[in-house]
Amino acid sequence: MELKKVLLDETEMPRQWYNILADIKMNPPLGPDGNPVTPDSLAPVFPMNLIEQEVSTERWIDIPEPVMDVLTLWRPSPLVRARALEKLLDTPARIYFKDESVSPPGSHKPNTAIPQAYYNKMFGIKHMTTETGAGQWGSALSFACSQFGIQCKVFMVRVSFDQKPYRKLMMETWGGDCIASPSNLTRAGRDALERDPDTPGSLGIAISEAIEAAVGDTTGKTRYSLGSVLNHVMLHQTIIGLEARKQMEKIGEYPDIVIGCAGGGSNFAGIAFPFVLDKMNGKDIKIYPVEPAACPTMTRAPFVYDHGDTARYTPMLPMHSLGHAFVPPPFHAGGLRYHGMAPTVSQLIVEGIVEARSVSQLSAYEAGIKTARSEGRIPAPETTHAIACVIEEALKAKEEGKEKVILFNWSGHGLLDLGAYDKFFSGKLKNYELSDEEIKQSEKVYESFPKPQVLKSR
Numbered sequence: 001m002e003l004k005k006v007l008l009d010e011t012e013m014p015r016q017w018y019n020i021l022a023d024i025k026m027n028p029p030l031g032p033d034g035n036p037v038t039p040d041s042l043a044p045v046f047p048m049n050l051i052e053q054e055v056s057t058e059r060w061i062d063i064p065e066p067v068m069d070v071l072t073l074w075r076p077s078p079l080v081r082a083r084a085l086e087k088l089l090d091t092p093a094r095i096y097f098k099d100e101s102v103s104p105p106g107s108h109k110p111n112t113a114i115p116q117a118y119y120n121k122m123f124g125i126k127h128m129t130t131e132t133g134a135g136q137w138g139s140a141l142s143f144a145c146s147q148f149g150i151q152c153k154v155f156m157v158r159v160s161f162d163q164k165p166y167r168k169l170m171m172e173t174w175g176g177d178c179i180a181s182p183s184n185l186t187r188a189g190r191d192a193l194e195r196d197p198d199t200p201g202s203l204g205i206a207i208s209e210a211i212e213a214a215v216g217d218t219t220g221k222t223r224y225s226l227g228s229v230l231n232h233v234m235l236h237q238t239i240i241g242l243e244a245r246k247q248m249e250k251i252g253e254y255p256d257i258v259i260g261c262a263g264g265g266s267n268f269a270g271i272a273f274p275f276v277l278d279k280m281n282g283k284d285i286k287i288y289p290v291e292p293a294a295c296p297t298m299t300r301a302p303f304v305y306d307h308g309d310t311a312r313y314t315p316m317l318p319m320h321s322l323g324h325a326f327v328p329p330p331f332h333a334g335g336l337r338y339h340g341m342a343p344t345v346s347q348l349i350v351e352g353i354v355e356a357r358s359v360s361q362l363s364a365y366e367a368g369i370k371t372a373r374s375e376g377r378i379p380a381p382e383t384t385h386a387i388a389c390v391i392e393e394a395l396k397a398k399e400e401g402k403e404k405v406i407l408f409n410w411s412g413h414g415l416l417d418l419g420a421y422d423k424f425f426s427g428k429l430k431n432y433e434l435s436d437e438e439i440k441q442s443e444k445v446y447e448s449f450p451k452p453q454v455l456k457s458r
């Protein structure tokens, strides 16, 4: 029998998260006056214990015991050798993936939802609000809130709300409340509907709604939660890469190439940041975040200061951004439809430590189907973007006759995305190419904002 999976014991799980802020220089988030935001100014939005984590520069942060107790419901996740895919591609490359689809909601997202719900609970919070794209984050937070006895309200981007009714039902099963965004419950939502009554919605608008709903609660017992982009979210996800590094070590392997798809950047950060640390310490590794060509934040948008949401409630963050008002075309990888990129991931791109890639929707689905028909697992549409890049690299290794070791993050399963697969099979999916003109136009919104400095960490 050939080795397929590398498993860790629960006792071998990492006990600390890796905080990349200890190792890179960052431009600070800016408030409306153009000055760096203070932790106090974020207090109406997030609980102080998470704000402290957001700004911490400690390299290693302990994972609290009650968080470990819930993570072990599905962690450690398996590291799988994709032998059937290797064979199909006839490549000398050895392909491994970290299977994050085994969590109860089916993606990597509960890795941060659980600690976020825990820290809110410790701070005395009773209600949490959030936004969701494809519904994975909303279902992850609903699950996490149910574990810690918190009420959860989710604003779900309209186009996904209509395309993916089962995610809403998952949220409701865990006791969450799911609302299509833009809604008429908030001013940000009503404004968006007034601008365009038929809008498919966007993560930017949904974030504005969720923040407004949290800050507007006069009892002070509601806080907002973000499923990606922010430093503390990247921190919580590093458990993926830390486990993967241990698992590879067990079998005497080490990756030449690390790949993750990137919407806001968190699952990529999760698998990649521990290897970024190794790279900064001298290891020779290629590290690729992969985005959809229809929402080309990292590959076509500049590094600027911009808001994380459409109504500009968030501070200005230093990031690659298509502009906070950007509404991406309604392609199917809902989790990759965000206008910005995590400041930490953006900083690594600016420094050339990681290299951004993009793939088209159709090549992503083709890659996903090849994988389903060889490996068996059906990947989420988001994950197929990473797989398309893996296949490119595996074929390149074949051309060069090199035994490359490729590691990627299987960020979620596609079992609730079969409607999108159906559209692919019936030829209804197409590629969306944005013109330079469209991109220039959408970027106008931050023209007048301060510009981030180009910082060098090493």
Ligand SMILES: *Cc1c(COP(=O)(O)O)cnc(C)c1O
Pocket (backbone or CB within 6 Å): 107, 108, 109, 136, 137, 227, 228, 229, 261, 262, 263, 264, 265, 266, 267, 268, 335, 336, 380, 382, 383, 411, 412, 413
């Ligand atoms: C949300 C999601 C993503 C993208 O979000 P990141 O913050 O970039 O990780 C990717 N894959 C799946 C399955 C998702 O649910």
